[in-house]
Amino acid sequence: MADDDPGAGPQSGRFDIGAIAAALPAHATTMLVDTYLTDRPAASARVFRVYRPTPAHYHAGCDEYLCVLSGRGTFWIGDASDEATFGPGQLLFFERGIVHALPTLTEEPVVFLSVDTPRRAPTDVIFVDPATGSAESFMARNAKPDRA
Template identity: 35%
Template structure:
């Protein structure tokens, strides 16, 4: 009987160790983030003025953070940004409105409202050059992008 106990304890210990190893991986800098507030936001109605000033050294990018948690961030963005990468965050963008082009890897691709763009860590990306209406995107970063985690690419 004791042998069966030890045989069962080994896998259980392994699983518990795997679970516990992930508990301490959240950045301490996000520990004081405010709790989420229940709300409905009309993303299509947000204007450039609502999004704020152009982000320095990032082309014509305007960005307004809507959700900030230890696990990820969500922002609405407009404007064109130069080619760059993020080494520490995956990025997912949903095209809310407009159409145009977007650099993904080594290709310039056509995008339009309803498209979902998945940008894994380290992937070169840029955009967005509007050709119909203003391109408005919902940008999700997982985990939250660390300060300085934008590397420009020629």
């Protein structure tokens, strides 16, 4: 779905989250790959898999709710001294502008159900240190096409 076309898609639905998560690729060159379930101006819902540690970053336009579906690792919100483990069944929440990171993956696949309020544009990711990432390296949908 294009960044400039939120609101397209189903008005309601039932989603097989396990099947959606299983369909995500086993490997990626980006930090994560996602699939939108809903994409409305008020909120978007996605399933995404994390493939490697995610450096400190924040989102300027939305609050984010992350429900851990599978995998384990560490996550911090606000400050690296807040680092703690996460696992299936836990919910992580942070408001827009709050710096967060996922420094370690200890059990894969690491898959989240994410609800962003309001909708988070796929390019809304700001790395604290721009040398550690960009919108293109963060999410597969933002990656530049391989011209090979």
